[in-house]
Amino acid sequence: xxxxxxxxxxxxxxxxxxxxxxxxxxxxxxxxxxxxxxxxxxxxxxxxxxxxxxxxxxxxxxxxxxxxxxxxxxxxxxxxxxxxxxxxxxxxxxxxxxxxxxxxxxxxxxxxxxxxxxxxxxxxxxxxxxxxxxxxxxxxxxxxxxxxxxxxxxxxxxxxxxxxxxxxxxxxxxxxxxxxxxxxxxxxxxxxxxxxxxxxxxxxxxxxxxxxxxxxxxxxxxxxxxxxxxxxxxxxxxxxxxxxxxxxxxxxxxxxxxxxxxxxxxxxxxxxxxxxxxxxxxxxxxxxxxxxxxxxxxxxxxxxxxxxxxxxxxxxxxxxxxxxxxxxxxxxxxxxxxxxxxxxxxxxxxxxxxxxxxxxxxxxxxxxxxxxxxxxxxxxxxxxxxxxxxxxxxxxxxxxxxxxxxxxxxxxxxxxxxxxxxxxxxxxxxxxxxxxxxxxxxxxxxxxxxxxxxxxxxxxxxxxxxxxxxxxxxxxxxxxxxxxxxxxxxxxxxxxxxxxxxxxx
Amino acid sequence: xxxxxxxxxxxxxxxxxxxxxxxxxxxxxxxxxxxxxxxxxxxxxxxxxxxxxxxxxxxxxxxxxxxxxxxxxxxxxxxxxxxxxxxxxxxxxxxxxxxxxxxxxxxxxxxxxxxxxxxxxxxxxxxxxxxxxxxxxxxxxxxxxxxxxxxxxxxxxxxxxxxxxxxxxxxxxxxxxxxxxxxxxxxxxxxxxxxxxxxxxxxxxxxxxxxxxxxxxxxxxxxxxxxxxxxxxxxxxxxxxxxxxxxxxxxxxxxxxxxxxxxxxxxxxxxxxxxxxxxxxxxxxxxxxxxxxxxxxxxxxxxxxxxxxxxxxxxxxxxxxxxxxxxxxxxxxxxxxx
Ligand SMILES: Nc1ncnc2c1ncn2[C@@H]1O[C@H](COP(=O)(O)OP(=O)(O)OP(=O)(O)O)[C@@H](O)[C@H]1O
Ligand SMILES: [Mg+2]
Numbered sequence: 001x002x003x004x005x006x007x008x009x010x011x012x013x014x015x016x017x018x019x020x021x022x023x024x025x026x027x028x029x030x031x032x033x034x035x036x037x038x039x040x041x042x043x044x045x046x047x048x049x050x051x052x053x054x055x056x057x058x059x060x061x062x063x064x065x066x067x068x069x070x071x072x073x074x075x076x077x078x079x080x081x082x083x084x085x086x087x088x089x090x091x092x093x094x095x096x097x098x099x100x101x102x103x104x105x106x107x108x109x110x111x112x113x114x115x116x117x118x119x120x121x122x123x124x125x126x127x128x129x130x131x132x133x134x135x136x137x138x139x140x141x142x143x144x145x146x147x148x149x150x151x152x153x154x155x156x157x158x159x160x161x162x163x164x165x166x167x168x169x170x171x172x173x174x175x176x177x178x179x180x181x182x183x184x185x186x187x188x189x190x191x192x193x194x195x196x197x198x199x200x201x202x203x204x205x206x207x208x209x210x211x212x213x214x215x216x217x218x219x220x221x222x223x224x225x226x227x228x229x230x231x232x233x234x235x236x237x238x239x240x241x242x243x244x245x246x247x248x249x250x251x252x253x254x255x256x257x258x259x260x261x262x263x264x265x266x267x268x269x270x271x272x273x274x275x276x277x278x279x280x281x282x283x284x285x286x287x288x289x290x291x292x293x294x295x296x297x298x299x300x301x302x303x304x305x306x307x308x309x310x311x312x313x314x315x316x317x318x319x320x321x322x323x324x325x326x327x328x329x330x331x332x333x334x335x336x337x338x339x340x341x342x343x344x345x346x347x348x349x350x351x352x353x354x355x356x357x358x359x360x361x362x363x364x365x366x367x368x369x370x371x372x373x374x375x376x377x378x379x380x381x382x383x384x385x386x387x388x389x390x391x392x393x394x395x396x397x398x399x400x401x402x403x404x405x406x407x408x409x410x411x412x413x414x415x416x417x418x419x420x421x422x423x424x425x426x427x428x429x430x431x432x433x434x435x436x437x438x439x440x441x442x443x444x445x446x447x448x449x450x451x452x453x454x455x456x457x458x459x460x461x462x463x464x465x466x467x468x469x470x471x472x473x474x475x476x477x478x479x480x481x482x483x484x485x486x487x488x489x490x491x492x493x494x495x496x497x498x499x500x501x502x503x504x505x
Numbered sequence: 506x507x508x509x510x511x512x513x514x515x516x517x518x519x520x521x522x523x524x525x526x527x528x529x530x531x532x533x534x535x536x537x538x539x540x541x542x543x544x545x546x547x548x549x550x551x552x553x554x555x556x557x558x559x560x561x562x563x564x565x566x567x568x569x570x571x572x573x574x575x576x577x578x579x580x581x582x583x584x585x586x587x588x589x590x591x592x593x594x595x596x597x598x599x600x601x602x603x604x605x606x607x608x609x610x611x612x613x614x615x616x617x618x619x620x621x622x623x624x625x626x627x628x629x630x631x632x633x634x635x636x637x638x639x640x641x642x643x644x645x646x647x648x649x650x651x652x653x654x655x656x657x658x659x660x661x662x663x664x665x666x667x668x669x670x671x672x673x674x675x676x677x678x679x680x681x682x683x684x685x686x687x688x689x690x691x692x693x694x695x696x697x698x699x700x701x702x703x704x705x706x707x708x709x710x711x712x713x714x715x716x717x718x719x720x721x722x723x724x725x726x727x728x729x730x731x732x733x734x735x736x737x738x739x740x741x742x743x744x745x746x747x748x749x750x751x752x753x754x755x756x757x758x759x760x761x762x763x764x765x766x767x768x769x770x771x772x773x774x775x776x777x778x779x780x781x782x783x784x785x786x787x788x789x790x791x792x793x794x795x796x797x798x799x800x801x802x803x804x805x806x807x808x809x810x811x812x813x814x815x816x817x818x819x820x821x822x823x824x825x826x827x828x829x830x831x832x833x834x835x836x837x838x839x840x841x842x843x
Contacts, residue, residue: 057714077716085715089714093708093711095712095775096708097707098703098704102700107715447609
């Protein structure tokens with residue numbers, strides 16, 4: 001980079017309040033053409049709010065935004081989108097009932113030639129081409145509700161790419177992607193950037209941020225604490241700036257388990273997802289499950305828990321015997337923390353506290369009568385433990401930042417007597433600080449004798465935490481790694497079949 | 506691969522609508538066996554007329570429900586349109602028929618506009634807003650007409666003929682019904698506007714963040730159902746030749762919404778087809794006529810209709826759920842295979 005560049009975007013002393021809470025405090029932010037500018041910060045730091053303001057979804061309270069040199073007063077989203085600004089949301093915002101093609105085209109303006117009719121044929125061709133560029137293999141006619149979160153993200157991406165872009169904002173796009181998908185996404189972003197599209201990138205995985213960006217703005221509690229050239233900073237420095245304290249590296253000291261089997265899965269099969277899966281977990285062991293998105297990992301957890309019909313096989317808890325139904329699983333001390341926590345795990349229109357105690361009513365009520373004092377107490381404990389950033393415990397979950405919602409949905413499970421924890425993507429969308437809290441929680445629980453089966457697409461997390469890793473591919477176990485066999489390359493190799501061995505990045 | 510999936514989708518829809526079709530056949534068989542008069546041509550044409558009116562209004566209601574809204578005021582709107590048109594015709598016997606139809610559709614459209622504004626800019630949930638206008642518009646029918654009904658000899662012959670004749674043999678009433686359904690089918694499956702309507706129902710927040718004009722689409726579908734209810738008012742007049750302020754269109758919302766929901770439109774928005782609605786209307790039309798013809802008392806008839814609607818929806822739901830599961834499974838399999 002370097003040299004003289006024109007700023008596409010200049011935000012001057014932008015502030016935003018929700019009620020009394022100042023979410024952004026006089027933020028200055030600028031973006032040069034041809035630049036990839038990353039924004040990092042803890043959950044609730046105000047990253048999403050800032051980009052929502054830039055893309056016109058949320059009005060700014062104080063401050064000015066200059067786009068391409070001229071002042072932009074808040075006008076409607078459509079105008080802003082037409083001026084070439086696109087935002088890809090933290091959670092994909094699609095229309096589940098419509099097909100991929102329809103999702104992509106729905107806001108398209110009819111202006112090809114004189115014809116007033118929309119040219120579906122042409123649109124289909126273009127959409128297919130863009131999907132192919134992103135390396136997606138699903139049909140443009142599949143309904144979006146049939147796609148995985150990662151694929152939905154790709155659809156969201158393609159919807160943005162169809163328009164003439166000047167500024168593309170991606171809010172935590174990699175949270176649910178696998179390494180190869182991330183690599184593909186980054187390649188696309190770089191290509192776009194090279195063709196003159198300015199990029200704002202929000203992410204919690206700092207190694208990715210460092211790899212992709214030219215400049216990094218660090219937000220903390222709604223304030224800009226630093227703007228760094230990527231070449232002149234390090235991961236440690238960023239963490240210090242973001243968090244303001246040192247993060248204890250997750251202790252990888254003793255990866256030992258008791259050797260007592262606690263759960264035995266044999267020949268488990270769920271039609272279309274899981275085929276002939278057998279393994280055992282020990283007390284005090286963290287068993288990682290790796291693999292590509294769509295390999296059947298989440299489905300495996302759901303089948304073990306009894307949420308999904310099984311056509312063959314057995315799940316046997318050493319202590320409680322055979323487990324078939326969800327109710328039995330729960331009473332045997334098994335808990336499942338699902339991947340799509342925002343939808344499966346939360347009541348968005350209820351308060352944080354209510355969401356936290358809903359799974360713990362046994363602890364907080366007696367004879368059907370709620371004990372509000374006890375509820376507050378437990379809520380407070382969980383909020384502190386997981387560092388949920390909020391204005392009050394009675395705030396609605398809907399109003400929390402994405403990562404804080406994730407924390408609430410995770411926290412509410414972890415107050416119970418759990419013997420076997422099935423956890424899907426434990427740190428998706430969660431900032432570095434909280435991530436290490438979650439990791440510590442998992443490590444400590446394992447030390448205390450809990451068995452943990454963890455699905456993770458975050459390679460570092462998988463490798464650091466797991467005592468043993470099972471890699472899945474096409475619903476089957478492709479291989480098992482333990483001890484010194486565990487490496488990123490080994491996992492990738494198994495996950496993708498041997499065909500792509502050695503071509504990790 | 507695309508072709509395979511495509512045929513899979515149409516297969517699913519075909520199956521759904523096939524179920525309703527079978528149910529219709531069963532009803533026909535039962536009513537025909539119990540009471541041979543059921544198949545007399547005058548009875549069949551009575552069924553067709555009421556089905557036609559249902560279809561015209563149901564076509565509009567389908568799009569409203571697809572957007573996660575509902576219009577409870579369609580019966581009152583139909584009544585208002587018919588009444589205003591009837592009064593114009595009574596005062597001006599030579600008024601052109603085409604003009605009368607346009608007047609009815611405009612009156613209906615205005616009622617729809619009122620609903621649309623209340624729901625979009627007024628931010629009142631549709632079920633409450635249209636419950637209010639159901640009563641308000643009905644009251645207005647009494648006020649406008651001074652509680653005097655329009656008698657058959659005040660209704661122009663040209664209007665009455667709409668229910669029985671046309672240049673091509675099928676009555677105008679059925680042509681209008683057919684066209685309404687075709688229009689909704691075309692808009693919903695071929696146009697971008699149609700996709701936007703479904704998008705708004707499928708994910709309202711998403712629609713706003715993609716820059717779709719949420720309010721505009723809401724108003725549009727309400728005006729649309731209003732205009733069609735206005736047309737329904739013309740057809741009602743053609744069929745009954747009498748416009749009584751208390752009776753005209755009363756309770757129509759029940760039949761229309763039942764027909765749309767039985768036809769497979771999701772009451773939570775986002776999905777529904779014109780063909781499904783057409784079949785739903787036929788089912789409701791046959792059911793209500795058949796129960797009367799076989800001599801079920803009006804009290805029992807109400808119960809039976811309600812019961813059958815619940816049964817139909819329940820069966821339909823469980824079938825749909827299973828089919829959707831299989832369908833998703835098919836897609837997933839395809840993904841893992843290649
Ligand atoms: N609609 C709202 N009402 C009240 N408070 C809100 C609302 N939206 C966001 N907030 C608050 O604003 C703060 C910043 O939220 P924001 O979503 O910008 O965080 P973020 O940096 O994107 O975090 P994350 O990494 O978790 O996505 C949070 O504390 C959140 O609780
Ligand atoms: Mg965010």
